Amino acid sequence: MRNGMPAHGDRLMTSATIALHELARATDACRECPLGAHATQSVFGEGPVHARLMVVGEQPGDKEDLEGRPFVGPAGRLFDRAVAELGWSRDKLYVTNAVKHFKYELRGKRRIHKTPAQREAEACHHWLESEIALVKPEALVALGGVAARSLLGRHVAVMSERGRWHEDAEGRRVLVTLHPSALLRGDPAQKEAAWKAWLHDLSLASEVLDKTPSPARKKPRATHAPRRTAATA
Numbered sequence: 735m736r737n738g739m740p741a742h743g744d745r746l747m748t749s750a751t752i753a754l755h756e757l758a759r760a761t762d763a764c765r766e767c768p769l770g771a772h773a774t775q776s777v778f779g780e781g782p783v784h785a786r787l788m789v790v791g792e793q794p795g796d797k798e799d800l801e802g803r804p805f806v807g808p809a810g811r812l813f814d815r816a817v818a819e820l821g822w823s824r825d826k827l828y829v830t831n832a833v834k835h836f837k838y839e840l841r842g843k844r845r846i847h848k849t850p851a852q853r854e855a856e857a858c859h860h861w862l863e864s865e866i867a868l869v870k871p872e873a874l875v876a877l878g879g880v881a882a883r884s885l886l887g888r889h890v891a892v893m894s895e896r897g898r899w900h901e902d903a904e905g906r907r908v909l910v911t912l913h914p915s916a917l918l919r920g921d922p923a924q925k926e927a928a929w930k931a932w933l934h935d936l937s938l939a940s941e942v943l944d945k946t947p948s949p950a951r952k953k954p955r956a957t958h959a960p961r962r963t964a965a966t967a
């Protein structure tokens with residue numbers, strides 16, 4: 735802030751924050767695929783507006799759908815555990831999903847997760863692209879096949895392409911690994927090995943977070959977006 739006026743970087747941050755809030759509202763009203771009509775609300779990304787690293791999951795789960803926040807269910811808690819073990823801070827990550835509404839099927843009173851169809855992920859892709867364009871991360875992490883396909887624009891064989899950086903059509907770096915729900919569902923006998931392999935994959939992204947801030951990024955990035963409240967949902 736200079737002479738009572740926000741510096742150029744601050745103004746950019748503010749306009750990006752506002753734009754992200756508007757995008758979040760727009761996804762909530764979106765009915766471009768059938769998922770919007772059945773979910774409680776859309777679940778938009780959350781984190782520092784100009785985070786260096788954006789983590790992209792598949793879609794909100796039951797808890798995320800109810801709370802309107804990403805990565806707060808069982809898979810999100812496992813991701814938090816990995817973040818802690820890697821010495822990362824969740825406050826420095828922007829987390830979002832490739833698909834913004836929860837897809838499920840009812841079994842009795844339970845809502846069981848269903849993988850989004852390709853056409854649903856494709857319909858939702860422009861929201862993710864708009865989010866990336868505003869956050870401008872230096873690199874992205876794709877958790878699972880739906881996120882990887884959405885980011886790389888092609889089918890991704892996660893098991894053979896995991897643990898490496900790939901490049902998307904815009905030249906952005908994308909690290910591919912499993913979605914944490916795959917570890918929750920996996921063979922209990924392989925649990926420890928799967929956990930270590932997943933941490934190893936994710937650790938490749940530490941270089942993005944560890945870098946010394948460039949001059950354009952030296953200001954504290956206190957602005958977070960968007961964490962919707964009941965009033966904005």
Ligand code: SF4
Pocket residue numbers: 761762764765766767768769770771776833834835854857858861
């Ligand atoms: S899932 Fe995406 S494309 Fe489908 S209704 Fe929701 S925001 Fe729109």
